Amino acid sequence: MGEPVVQVLGGATLADRSKDALAVAFVALLLGIPMVGLTTVDQGGTLQVATRWPILAAFVLAVFAGRLVLRYLADRLGERRVRRERSLTSSDQRRTAGGRRMIVRVGWLAFIGALLLPIAFSDNRYVVDTATTVLIYVMLGWGLNVVVGLAGLLDLGHVAFYAVGAYAYALLSTQFGWGFWVALPVAGLIAAGFGLIIGWPSLRLRGDYLAIVTLGFGEIIRVILINWTEFSGGPNGITSIPRPTFFGLPFKPPSDEPTFASFFGLEFSPVHRIVFLYYVILVLCVLTNVFVTRLRRLPVGRAWEAVREDEIACKALGINVTNVKLSAFVLGAMLGGVAGVFFAARQGFISPESFTFNESAIILAIVVLGGMGSQLGVVLASLVLVLLPELGRDFAEYRMLLFGTAMILIMIWKPGGILSKREPTLRHAREEGRP
Amino acid sequence: MSERQPLLAVDRLTMRFGGLTAIDDLSLDVHTGRITAVIGPNGAGKTTLFNCMTGFYKPTVGSVRLNHPQRGTLALEALASHQVARAAQVVRTFQNIRLFPKMTVLENLIVAQHNPLQEASRFSLAGLLGLPSYRRAETQAVEKAVRWLTRLGLIDKADLAAGDLPYGTQRRIEIARALCVDPILLCLDEPAAGLNPRESAELNALLQSLVRDDGLSILLIEHDMNVVMNVSDHICVLNYGRKIAEGTPEAIRTNPSVIQAYLGEEEDERYDGDKGAAR
Numbered sequence: 184m185g186e187p188v189v190q191v192l193g194g195a196t197l198a199d200r201s202k203d204a205l206a207v208a209f210v211a212l213l214l215g216i217p218m219v220g221l222t223t224v225d226q227g228g229t230l231q232v233a234t235r236w237p238i239l240a241a242f243v244l245a246v247f248a249g250r251l252v253l254r255y256l257a258d259r260l261g262e263r264r265v266r267r268e269r270s271l272t273s274s275d276q277r278r279t280a281g282g283r284r285m286i287v288r289v290g291w292l293a294f295i296g297a298l299l300l301p302i303a304f305s306d307n308r309y310v311v312d313t314a315t316t317v318l319i320y321v322m323l324g325w326g327l328n329v330v331v332g333l334a335g336l337l338d339l340g341h342v343a344f345y346a347v348g349a350y351a352y353a354l355l356s357t358q359f360g361w362g363f364w365v366a367l368p369v370a371g372l373i374a375a376g377f378g379l380i381i382g383w384p385s386l387r388l389r390g391d392y393l394a395i396v397t398l399g400f401g402e403i404i405r406v407i408l409i410n411w412t413e414f415s416g417g418p419n420g421i422t423s424i425p426r427p428t429f430f431g432l433p434f435k436p437p438s439d440e441p442t443f444a445s446f447f448g449l450e451f452s453p454v455h456r457i458v459f460l461y462y463v464i465l466v467l468c469v470l471t472n473v474f475v476t477r478l479r480r481l482p483v484g485r486a487w488e489a490v491r492e493d494e495i496a497c498k499a500l501g502i503n504v505t506n507v508k509l510s511a512f513v514l515g516a517m518l519g520g521v522a523g524v525f526f527a528a529r530q531g532f533i534s535p536e537s538f539t540f541n542e543s544a545i546i547l548a549i550v551v552l553g554g555m556g557s558q559l560g561v562v563l564a565s566l567v568l569v570l571l572p573e574l575g576r577d578f579a580e581y582r583m584l585l586f587g588t589a590m591i592l593i594m595i596w597k598p599g600g601i602l603s604k605r606e607p608t609l610r611h612a613r614e615e616g617r618p
Numbered sequence: 619m620s621e622r623q624p625l626l627a628v629d630r631l632t633m634r635f636g637g638l639t640a641i642d643d644l645s646l647d648v649h650t651g652r653i654t655a656v657i658g659p660n661g662a663g664k665t666t667l668f669n670c671m672t673g674f675y676k677p678t679v680g681s682v683r684l685n686h687p688q689r690g691t692l693a694l695e696a697l698a699s700h701q702v703a704r705a706a707q708v709v710r711t712f713q714n715i716r717l718f719p720k721m722t723v724l725e726n727l728i729v730a731q732h733n734p735l736q737e738a739s740r741f742s743l744a745g746l747l748g749l750p751s752y753r754r755a756e757t758q759a760v761e762k763a764v765r766w767l768t769r770l771g772l773i774d775k776a777d778l779a780a781g782d783l784p785y786g787t788q789r790r791i792e793i794a795r796a797l798c799v800d801p802i803l804l805c806l807d808e809p810a811a812g813l814n815p816r817e818s819a820e821l822n823a824l825l826q827s828l829v830r831d832d833g834l835s836i837l838l839i840e841h842d843m844n845v846v847m848n849v850s851d852h853i854c855v856l857n858y859g860r861k862i863a864e865g866t867p868e869a870i871r872t873n874p875s876v877i878q879a880y881l882g883e884e885e886d887e888r889y890d891g892d893k894g895a896a897r
Binding site for chain 2: 474477478483488489493495496498501502503504608609611
């Protein structure tokens with residue numbers, strides 16, 4: 184098919200670039216003749232082949248120009264990356280320190296923004312609702328980040344633990360009348376138990392097998408939930424799951440018993456519950472973040488990263504690799520389960536449809552896109568992955584195309600994820616200053 | 619001194635991979651406070667011996683006994699690899715350096731102290747709460763790491779990512795990391811590979827000081843004869859998985875079978891060359 188497409192490296196001349204673009208345009212021409220240049224039209228009941236040469240010409244021209252621009256941008260980005268990598272000197276450390284302060288600052292700004300959001304948009308149900316969805320994904324992302332980002336275990340079935348948490352709460356509350364706050368830790372522990380059962384045998388295997396086992400487990404859970412009708416309600420799911428209450432005060436229209444609105448002397452409004460749910464997941468997220476960030480600086484967290492970097496070296500240093508992996512896997516499962524409890528309580532209705540592989544893929548994409556192991560990266564990636572399809576609603580059927588393009592662009596621009604810079608867990612420079 | 623019980627006794631060790639016999643009926647003693655070197659041509663089974671000793675391979679036949687001064691006699695061949703480092707305090711490095719490349723040098727050395735630190739953190743609870751007992755343990759771990767980094771001249775690299783550093787530096791980091799596990803026997807797999815002459819002279823000095831000042835015993839696989847002949851107390855020569863000679867550096871230097879194993883190929887080549895010239 185024409186001449187092979189040559190990879191033009193940095194410092195390419197205009198002639199090189201044009202030649203490259205010409206080659207691509209030629210390929211576009213070959214492909215375009217049947218796909219764009221010829222079309223069938225219905226003429227008097229019979230199909231006739233019609234030609235569309237002007238459109239084909241425009242198509243080839245667009246490919247030519249697009250390739251030129253794309254190549255130019257890619258080269259520029261590549262050059263910048265090379266330059267950045269070359270300048271690995273002491274000034275680099277200073278810059279990292281500046282970057283660290285910046286990340287901390289952005290983190291606090293995001294937190295304050297998240298705190299104030301429902302106040303700023305108190306009359307806009309849609310915004311608060313979407314923000315809650317973002318936070319659910321942030322929490323799922325942080326849970327999976329421990330497994331994938333820190334411990335380097337490829338978990339393709341994280342949604343299974345999300346489902347376990349959600350169904351655990353749904354069943355505990357509808358069958359046994361458990362409240363949200365009591366069921367929350369219990370359901371988290373049940374999910375952790377499932378993590379233990381899955382992880383115990385499969386974490387002894389090499390990485391690829393774990394991916395297959397978790398992928399299978401995710402499907403098994405979903406298929407069980409669909410088919411075991413007496414237990415899980417089958418495809419109909421579980422309805423009227425109790426919503427969380429504000430220290431025992433339900434969010435209901437005025438009735439005989441005290442409600443949130445009547446207790447505080449407010450006029451009843453359905454927004455109260457939405458805002459309350461938002462703050463619940465915000466608190467859960469903050470707890471998760473503090474917990475995971477602290478764990479990362481502890482021996483167990485450093486061992487997770489060490490196992491990701493080199494398992495054999497860990498063994499040679501006396502680290503029980505299976506236990507380290509298991510702790511990461513179980514913790515990730517537990518956090519997924521807690522997110523599931525919140526999801527069930529927020530929706531009031533769950534069915535197996537909410538826990539498909541697609542969901543696992545999105546959570547994994549959040550972790551990878553955010554930059555493996557980066558907490559703030561997960562937040563940014565969740566924002567992108569939840570908001571893009573929402574914003575894209577106006578583009579109707581093109582919205583998934585937009586979504587895919589955005590993901591490709593991020594991966595070209597930042598192959599290591601949005602925030603790929605790893606933050607050391609402790610520093611000699613600071614330690615020296617300590618008494 | 620050599621009449622004492624050996625620190626490590628490899629007894630009639632055989633390791634087969636399918637039809638290939640990598641180690642054949644090998645016996646070897648390593649004594650306390652000595653540097654023992656294992657040398658031999660490529661593929662002689664040196665690294666396989668290390669892998670059998672440190673639990674990465676299960677030997678087909680034979681035993682590896684460690685006479686631990688406090689913990690009695692341990693059968694290394696029956697221990698899992700992490701237990702060899704943890705319980706038997708036999709710590710190894712790797713021929714192809716295995717650092718944690720994205721972590722800083724200091725972090726690499728702290729990870730090596732995982733077990734005592736993990737105990738101090740009480741299943742991470744004391745660590746999560748930031749209890750003083752854990753903080754003290756962490757400070758001590760950092761102090762130990764800093765001590766080794768200073769001794770090996772790496773302290774100015776402490777906060778840099780280990781994977782970004784030059785090869786020779788990475789070799790030293792790997793040794794420093796192994797030392798942080800508190801080994802009684804340090805097994806070094808080609809520590810001088812890829813080092814320049816100045817660096818390998820520094821390595822010689824370091825190895826000797828570790829034995830003299832820190833009471834370590836060292837088992838060494840090495841190709842660099844400069845290192846082997848200068849620092850070893852005892853040398854064991856392997857060829858095709860068999861021990862062909864053993865003794866002091868002087869004895870090995872003049873041993874005919876060693877010369878044949880190492881230099882025999884050279885004679886063959888000269889012979890071929892002569893033939894080629896005659897033709």
